[in-house]
Amino acid sequence: MAERLSLDEVRHVAKLARLRLTNEELEQYRSQLSAVLEHIAKLNELDVAGVEPMAHPSDVTNRLDEDVVGESMPVEQLLAIAPAVEGQFLAVPKVLGEETGP
Amino acid sequence: MDDDATILSLVEALKHREISAVQLVQNCFERIEQLDEKLHCFHETYPQRALEAAESIDGALEAGDEPGPLAGVPIALKDNIVTSFGHTTCSSRILEDFNGPYTSTAAQRLIDAGAIVIGKTNCDEFAMGSSTEHCAFGEVCNPWDLTRVPGGSSGGSAAAVAARMCPGALGSDTGGSIRQPASLCGVVGVKPSYGRVSRFGLVAFGSSLDQIGPLARCVKDAAWLLRIIAGPDRRDSTCADLAVPDYLNGIDQPPQNLRIGVPKQYLSDKNEPAVNEAVYSAIELYRDLGAEIVDIDLPLTDYGIATYYVIAPAEASSNLARYDGIRYGRRAHLEPGEDLYDLYAKSRAEGFGPEVKRRIMLGTYVLSAGYYDAYYKRALQVRRLIKQEFDAAFEKCHALLGPTSPTPAFEIGAKADPLSMYLCDVYTANTNIAGICGISIPAGFAEVNGKLLPIGLQIQCKAFDEATMFRVARMFEASTDFHTKRPPELATV
Numbered sequence: 001m002a003e004r005l006s007l008d009e010v011r012h013v014a015k016l017a018r019l020r021l022t023n024e025e026l027e028q029y030r031s032q033l034s035a036v037l038e039h040i041a042k043l044n045e046l047d048v049a050g051v052e053p054m055a056h057p058s059d060v061t062n063r064l065d066e067d068v069v070g071e072s073m074p075v076e077q078l079l080a081i082a083p084a085v086e087g088q089f090l091a092v093p094k095v096l097g098e099e100t101g102p
Numbered sequence: 103m104d105d106d107a108t109i110l111s112l113v114e115a116l117k118h119r120e121i122s123a124v125q126l127v128q129n130c131f132e133r134i135e136q137l138d139e140k141l142h143c144f145h146e147t148y149p150q151r152a153l154e155a156a157e158s159i160d161g162a163l164e165a166g167d168e169p170g171p172l173a174g175v176p177i178a179l180k181d182n183i184v185t186s187f188g189h190t191t192c193s194s195r196i197l198e199d200f201n202g203p204y205t206s207t208a209a210q211r212l213i214d215a216g217a218i219v220i221g222k223t224n225c226d227e228f229a230m231g232s233s234t235e236h237c238a239f240g241e242v243c244n245p246w247d248l249t250r251v252p253g254g255s256s257g258g259s260a261a262a263v264a265a266r267m268c269p270g271a272l273g274s275d276t277g278g279s280i281r282q283p284a285s286l287c288g289v290v291g292v293k294p295s296y297g298r299v300s301r302f303g304l305v306a307f308g309s310s311l312d313q314i315g316p317l318a319r320c321v322k323d324a325a326w327l328l329r330i331i332a333g334p335d336r337r338d339s340t341c342a343d344l345a346v347p348d349y350l351n352g353i354d355q356p357p358q359n360l361r362i363g364v365p366k367q368y369l370s371d372k373n374e375p376a377v378n379e380a381v382y383s384a385i386e387l388y389r390d391l392g393a394e395i396v397d398i399d400l401p402l403t404d405y406g407i408a409t410y411y412v413i414a415p416a417e418a419s420s421n422l423a424r425y426d427g428i429r430y431g432r433r434a435h436l437e438p439g440e441d442l443y444d445l446y447a448k449s450r451a452e453g454f455g456p457e458v459k460r461r462i463m464l465g466t467y468v469l470s471a472g473y474y475d476a477y478y479k480r481a482l483q484v485r486r487l488i489k490q491e492f493d494a495a496f497e498k499c500h501a502l503l504g505p506t507s508p509t510p511a512f513e514i515g516a517k518a519d520p521l522s523m524y525l526c527d528v529y530t531a532n533t534n535i536a537g538i539c540g541i542s543i544p545a546g547f548a549e550v551n552g553k554l555l556p557i558g559l560q561i562q563c564k565a566f567d568e569a570t571m572f573r574v575a576r577m578f579e580a581s582t583d584f585h586t587k588r589p590p591e592l593a594t595v
């Protein structure tokens with residue numbers, strides 16, 4: 001924790017995050033994220049042994065609704081905000097066997 | 103009615119037909135027309151829609167109907183609160199053309215109460231920032247000094263209320279995004295307890311931290327707005343199933359045997375001296391008003407930003423994965439030979455601004471294989487410790503007092519280094535981490551280069567005890583006149 005990120009690590013994270021970044025951006029994020037991670041390393045000063053992680057402030061779990069059919073948003077309304085449609089479907093580039101990454 | 107009128111006085115004046123809703127709405131748009139070129143609070147306004155709504159409210163009031171507890175009151179919404187009319191952009195290129203197909207619960211409750219939505223206010227992109235400089239459509243200026251930031255991320259909402267463009271607005275607060283701009287603009291801002299207000303229709307940033315809350319020019323107005331937007335909602339399963347008290351009931355009565363806690367960490371010598379002076383004066387005032395002042399130790403205060411900048415980016419990187427260029431939002435043009443991966447990576451690269459990319463990168467990193475335990479899990483453990491520290495503090499006192507922000511408004515461009523910007527939220531972020539409630543109220547001014555810059559006092563109370571928070575805030579407000587001051591140069595703009 002807290003050692004400076006390598007450019008390869010930053011490139012890998014950008015790939016995971018599906019962000020096409022320029023070399024300039026990669027360099028910039030490398031130094032900025034390293035500085036933030038250095039600050040975050042403060043958390044290592046604390047003893048957290050045996051402390052239950054707290055993902056959420058609320059105690060509520062799984063509030064269930066009655067199993068009845070409700071109103072749905074009209075398909076046309078949702079298609080209207082899509083960037084590309086074909087008929088009743090969202091248009092996307094070919095999916096299977098195509099995604100290779102950079 | 104002058105433009106200093108509070109929401110509650112406007113409600114009365116409208117009811118008694120001393121002013122019409124149409125006139126009031128027109129006044130707001132005139133004011134926006136006059137000032138917004140300089141301040142840039144609004145991304146878009148809805149004059150036609152607002153005037154039609156105002157006419158209908160006037161008709162109902164004339165007929166003696168009861169069109170709701172906010173009948174005819176103009177309200178602005180932060181541009182990350184979805185409405186079925188107009189755009190909801192989150193001040194981001196990726197949602198530049200997004201027309202929400204539904205209306206958020208909080209906005210719908212305002213509209214059902216008779217409020218008139220006049221427009222959407224600029225914010226830091228996806229609510230990520232403390233200055234409203236990270237807005238894809240241009241930064242917002244502070245009405246007290248146009249060379250300074252209004253705070254953020256709800257900077258447009260705070261500046262609009264301070265500049266008398268509207269008497270109230272909604273913002274959202276993930277780590278201080280309502281309270282800090284309220285502090286820097288000299289208005290009241292409330293971060294409700296987590297689960298008090300439905301998040302349905304609030305564009306998600308950090309789902310375990312986000313809350314919608316009101317900005318207004320006095321405590322009672324903020325309390326009135328919160329009561330209307332709060333309460334259970336089956337469309338947000340994290341929204342608490344708790345009745346919402348009538349916050350105005352007893353708001354002028356100080357809590358009995360009031361004990362105010364002052365955490366020594368909140369009065370750090372790193373704060374601007376004028377900020378600490380304002381807090382010390384507030385402590386003295388509460389003592390004079392009969393409160394017992396209790397010393398509190400919150401050693402984890404200094405770990406809040408480190409905790410927050412693991413949890414919030416982690417949640418953001420997951421939440422913002424939905425912007426893929428497929429179902430809605432910006433889609434990049436593909437060159438021959440480019441595939442689905444390129445569609446995602448190009449659309450996101452073109453659509454997100456630098457701060458959003460930075461946080462997505464940070465969040466992706468801390469959640470990635472091999473780092474999860476070291477960062478995310480550890481941050482969640484510290485989160486529990488922070489919550490426990492607050493629980494222990496609230497055993498000793500009813501409310502915690504301190505500055506909202508370590509400094510008054512800073513100059514545009516002054517915090518180019520991301521970490522320095524993140525540290526603006528040192529006193530606010532833990533409120534969200536623990537899920538408790540907090541309010542910022544005007545508590546003084548710093549004089550810098552001949553200009554007065556507002557200072558905010560933060561009052562934190564335990565989860566779902568907004569009633570106490572409002573009463574404690576009201577004690578201070580009733581004994582001071584900081585909240586009545588208006589930005590001076592606006593008179594001559």
